[in-house]
Amino acid sequence: MKILLFALCLLPTLTFATRYRTDPDHTRIGFRVMHMMINQVNGQFNNFIGTFDFDPKAGTLKDTSFVVKTTSIDTGVQKRDDHLRSKEFFNVEKFPEMTITNSKITKKKNNDYKWTGDLTLLGVTKPVTFDLTYNGSRKDMEGKTKVGFTAKGKINRKDFGMPFDAPVSGGGLLVGNDVDILLDIEAFEEK
Template sequence: MTKTKWALDASHSSVDFSVRHMMIANVKGTFNKFDATIEANPTDLTTASIEFSVDTASVDTRNQDRDAHLVSADFFDIENHPAMTFKATTIEKTDDGEYNVTGDLTLRGVTKPETFAVTFEGQGKDPWGNEKVGFSAEGTISRSEYGLVWNAALETGGVLVADKVKISLQIQAAKAE
């Protein structure tokens, strides 16, 4: 099967993250605006072209004050860096429907290679006859490597915000016309 262009179905997709807070709990958030360019044979991603862009101003942690801090120069610095991007460079099949997708992640003006574990979740037609595919992806990045170094020390030891950030994507896409 040849590569097919797929259009992101944002209303059935999500870009979420979680980070340890106060060393005792995980705080979760999402990005409400994102887009992807996908050209792939969904049953064999090894030759796929994948590019992803996230509007960092669309961060939503269900807390307005925290979201305002996250878009400030302390974190995403949206005035200078309005988007986080990812472009796949290498895709390795690890099992049936399982892949390690490595690419260049750019956040806050810093580009580094990152690898995400991607699962092909399936393919089918919706009630209107549109061909759809689903993927999930998981990965962990070090926020300090991207210049997101703001933190506060805790009286009991440790820090307010952990360095490791878990990223989780649920992607549904439609065959492009």
């Protein structure tokens, strides 16, 4: 009986993570890559779904699952987007999705974290670490709790087997190997 009473006394101090789903109208899965060694080209993916468990009090993020449709790549230039969908880049016919799953999170200070997830791209899975900022939570006009995050990570596209390579005069590559991954996430509480 004493153990049960002790456990009940602890119950209010326990924290539980809440399940969230990305709001597609207010979330951006973006990237940036160097072009001709002189300029950055930005793009995004327009078709994705993300879910995760988050507890801001405990600073925990777990059971992360982002599924991105690679065919939805959008850089604002149709010819470039068609090339990016080809076998030289995302090979969307063979690999129509890329994913980020699992989570390891370490609090740095205040609302800043290091978040590591497993990125699967072109059939290759590697950990990617993001600088993640929790921007807070609010109730929307419908009374749903929403949370917001920004995150930035970096990958080398060659590590995932993306083969395109074209040298440019003066040295360097037409498309850089390093790709910044830029996430602006707004998600609502699932009930």
